[in-house]
Amino acid sequence: MLIPMFSDQPVELGMGGQEKALFARLSDDPCYARLFRVAFPEAKGAITLSTVTKAIASFERTLLSFDSPYDHSLHGDKTALSPAAQRGEALFFGEKLECSHCHNGLNLTDNIRAANMPFPETGFHNTGLYNEDGKGAYPASDHGLRTVTGNAEDEGKFRTESLRNVALTGPYMHDGSIATLHDVLAAHYSKGGRSATGPHGENPLRDQFIEPFDISEAEIADVIAFLNSLTDQSFLTNPAFSDPGKTCPLALPSASPSGKGAQ
Numbered sequence: 001m002l003i004p005m006f007s008d009q010p011v012e013l014g015m016g017g018q019e020k021a022l023f024a025r026l027s028d029d030p031c032y033a034r035l036f037r038v039a040f041p042e043a044k045g046a047i048t049l050s051t052v053t054k055a056i057a058s059f060e061r062t063l064l065s066f067d068s069p070y071d072h073s074l075h076g077d078k079t080a081l082s083p084a085a086q087r088g089e090a091l092f093f094g095e096k097l098e099c100s101h102c103h104n105g106l107n108l109t110d111n112i113r114a115a116n117m118p119f120p121e122t123g124f125h126n127t128g129l130y131n132e133d134g135k136g137a138y139p140a141s142d143h144g145l146r147t148v149t150g151n152a153e154d155e156g157k158f159r160t161e162s163l164r165n166v167a168l169t170g171p172y173m174h175d176g177s178i179a180t181l182h183d184v185l186a187a188h189y190s191k192g193g194r195s196a197t198g199p200h201g202e203n204p205l206r207d208q209f210i211e212p213f214d215i216s217e218a219e220i221a222d223v224i225a226f227l228n229s230l231t232d233q234s235f236l237t238n239p240a241f242s243d244p245g246k247t248c249p250l251a252l253p254s255a256s257p258s259g260k261g262a263q
Contacts (some may be wrong), residue, residue, distance in 0.1 A: 001053045009147070023047045031248035038250060065164045065235040073229070083230050088226030091219055097189070098209040099223075108163040108230070126156035128193015128206035129173055136205035142175060155205055165236070167228045180225055185220050189213075216253075 004012040006019070015022055018060070026032045037045030039055060039089045070089075072080035081089065082238050093100045102125055111123040124145045130138045138144060138156040157256040158174040172178045178188060188194040192212035195204040215223075 001057055005053075009141070019049060023049075023052070027156035028053070031250070034248070034250050063235075063241060065232040067234045068164070068232040069229040070226075071232070075085055082225060083227045084222045084225035086220035086226075087219075088224065089229075091223050092226055097215070097223070098211070098213075099142075099189075100211045103163050103208070104161045109160045109203035111160050111162075124154070124157040124159055126158075126203065126205050126210075127173075127188070127209040128179070128195050128210050129175075129188065130156065130158075131193075131198060131200040131203040134200040136203045144174070152206065156203065163227065164230050165232060166230050167224075168236070181224050182220055185215060185223060192217050 006013075006016040008016045026036075032047065035053060036043075036047050036055070040046070040051045043051055051073075069080040069085070073089075091097055091099075092103075101206055104110060105112065108207050126136070126144070130142075132139060136155055145157040146152065148154075167181065170176075170180060172181065172184050173188070178184050178194075187197075187248065189210070190213055191197055193203050193210050195206075196212065
């Protein structure tokens with residue numbers, strides 16, 4: 001939560017160094033002031049780093065997407081997946097592509113522990129996207145987990161993202177450097193990592209499961225059909241997750257005869 005908001009390596013939401021301005025802006029909004037008083041009575045509605053991050057985290061924990069065609073298939077609906085998606089599912093979970101070694105479990109990621117996960121949680125992998133020096137280096141400002149741990153073996157390791165609703169979340173890879181799901185398969189993973197086609201060849205630090213494989217255009221289309229089946233339309237159209245607009249979800253106090261709002 002804190003890293004996306006305030007980090008400068010990389011800059012995501014760009015709030016670093018602007019904390020006081022953020023809290024002041026929220027405090028000056030009558031709706032937010034009232035919402036925070038209701039949500040955090042123990043803090044007397046104070047809008048602080050602690051209460052802001054707790055509020056956002058509480059909302060994010062409601063973002064559950066488990067109503068896709070794939071979920072319906074898991075629950076026994078044999079018509080939920082098209083024939084192409086069924087073929088793609090078999091490829092995805094098969095040993096030829098090795099996708100499910102990292103993308104497994106209820107969210108198709110090894111970043112969380114869940115029942116029936118076939119492999120221990122690891123969460124960070126080097127997929128061989130770059131090899132800047134022949135020794136496995138990633139771009140200078142993009143070292144991945146190594147930036148945090150300082151360990152050379154963590155060069156180029158990034159968190160495994162969930163594949164739920166993945167058809168809608170391009171561009172792909174940790175840095176958005178691949179535009180389409182087709183190219184993720186054809187130009188990256190099937191090569192044993194995109195760096196294999198570059199001047200320095202395969203990344204020697206890449207994950208053990210990142211190996212080249214042969215895949216036809218028809219098979220790529222089938223895998224993409226399966227990935228499309230992970231799109232959850234009920235999640236995407238749920239009004240509870242939409243922009244709340246200008247209407248405050250809690251009624252503001254009406255004005256008193258003196259012209260001041262009720263306290």
